[in-house]
Amino acid sequence: MKPLLPELERRRAAHLYRRRRVIAGAGGVTPVVEGRPMLAFCSNDYLGLANHPDVVRAFRAGAARWGVGSGAAHLVTGHTAAHLALEEALAAFTGRPRALLFSTGYMANQGVVTALVGRGDRVFGDRLNHASLIDAAVLSRARFQRYPHADARALERLLAAGGKGEALVASDGVFSMDGDRAPLTELAAVCRRHGAWLMVDDAHGLGVLGEKGGGSLEAEGLDAEAVPVLMGTLGKALGTFGAFVAGSEALIETLIQQARSYIYTTALPAALAEATRASLHLVQTEPWRRERLKAWVARFRAGAAQLGLPLMASDTPIQPLLAGTPGRAMAWAAALEQRGILVTPIRPPTVPEGSARLRITLSAAHTEAQVDRLLQALEEAVA
Numbered sequence: 137m138k139p140l141l142p143e144l145e146r147r148r149a150a151h152l153y154r155r156r157r158v159i160a161g162a163g164g165v166t167p168v169v170e171g172r173p174m175l176a177f178c179s180n181d182y183l184g185l186a187n188h189p190d191v192v193r194a195f196r197a198g199a200a201r202w203g204v205g206s207g208a209a210h211l212v213t214g215h216t217a218a219h220l221a222l223e224e225a226l227a228a229f230t231g232r233p234r235a236l237l238f239s240t241g242y243m244a245n246q247g248v249v250t251a252l253v254g255r256g257d258r259v260f261g262d263r264l265n266h267a268s269l270i271d272a273a274v275l276s277r278a279r280f281q282r283y284p285h286a287d288a289r290a291l292e293r294l295l296a297a298g299g300k301g302e303a304l305v306a307s308d309g310v311f312s313m314d315g316d317r318a319p320l321t322e323l324a325a326v327c328r329r330h331g332a333w334l335m336v337d338d339a340h341g342l343g344v345l346g347e348k349g350g351g352s353l354e355a356e357g358l359d360a361e362a363v364p365v366l367m368g369t370l371g372k373a374l375g376t377f378g379a380f381v382a383g384s385e386a387l388i389e390t391l392i393q394q395a396r397s398y399i400y401t402t403a404l405p406a407a408l409a410e411a412t413r414a415s416l417h418l419v420q421t422e423p424w425r426r427e428r429l430k431a432w433v434a435r436f437r438a439g440a441a442q443l444g445l446p447l448m449a450s451d452t453p454i455q456p457l458l459a460g461t462p463g464r465a466m467a468w469a470a471a472l473e474q475r476g477i478l479v480t481p482i483r484p485p486t487v488p489e490g491s492a493r494l495r496i497t498l499s500a501a502h503t504e505a506q507v508d509r510l511l512q513a514l515e516e517a518v519a
């Protein structure tokens with residue numbers, strides 16, 4: 137057994153050590169962190185639904201009706217009418233024939249990629265894809281090639297180089313650490329020309345982008361023919377937990393038969409499905425949340441530009457400030473923390489070397505005054 141402490145020490149010295157913070161209670165954007173009230177700009181609860189009374193009420197009622205644990209996998213006795221009702225609601229929301237629930241987005245990506253490609257096939261991914269898509273590609277045993285970020289022409293060259301078997305292209309819709317969007321229309325055209333599957337992981341687009349909150353695909357006007365595989369998560373804008381894949385009848389049936397991360401795991405609690413149905417209803421009936429979020433993004437960007445802050449190019453609620461070194465990102469975060477503001481520094485290997493950053497996220501749950509407080513603190517701590 138090798139000793140583990142030297143590697144931990146090396147990480148600490150390189151400003152790469154990670155630690156967890158203990159949050160007391162459901163504070164939304166104003167959590168109590170280790171005894172101290174903070175203003176947070178780092179959650180993915182973009183629409184402010186995680187603590188919404190309707191969602192909490194549906195969760196309680198669901199637990200009263202269904203109990204807490206589902207007790208088994210979907211293919212045994214874990215699949216309830218509550219799960220089915222949510223799958224039908226998600227299919228209708230995404231305009232696809234069917235949707236299939238997964239316990240997490242990480243598992244959904246793993247299930248889809250390993251079900252669709254294997255040894256002898258090819259899988260392509262954007263260089264900045266989420267870790268779960270990268271791990272899924274490696275696990276699939278297909279030949280895995282990464283193309284330069286958001287570069288549909290580079291992808292086309294790789295596809296044109298040929299190969300046997302199936303080809304699957306997977307991309308984040310909105311890149312989780314950068315906030316920019318994939319060139320989905322171009323990717324769809326390239327995939328169509330080369331007969332490749334296109335899979336979009338819209339963890340950060342769903343609920344946020346598109347007039348109806350349909351996400352990156354609604355925003356770009358892409359249908360299920362252009363993007364046959366859509367993965368969405370429920371733990372971000374929808375404010376609950378879990379994930380789903382939406383697509384054709386044949387795709388969903390294939391996943392039920394073959395996606396190991398679907399088959400060999402306990403079904404989500406039914407109460408969670410009920411809570412998610414309540415939050416999906418709010419996503420669809422309260423467009424003001426998206427409008428407000430858009431207004432905060434615009435206000436933040438205008439203010440940050442005025443201060444000359446190193447903003448990255450993004451029009452989504454993910455608004456990273458580029459620090460470069462991990463030490464600098466840590467120092468900025470510490471200076472903000474002193475001013476009562478919580479933003480997590482993101483460092484390699486989550487992002488490429490030399491691009492450590494503060495990943496600032498905005499939420500409809502913030503107020504205008506809170507956005508201004510963030511700008512004020514950044515002026516003192518970073519500018």
Ligand SMILES: *Cc1c(COP(=O)(O)O)cnc(C)c1O
Binds near residue numbers: 239241245337379
């Ligand atoms: C968060 C995230 C996931 C993982 O989803 P979980 O439900 O948290 O496991 C997958 N892809 C992207 C792009 C994400 O941001």
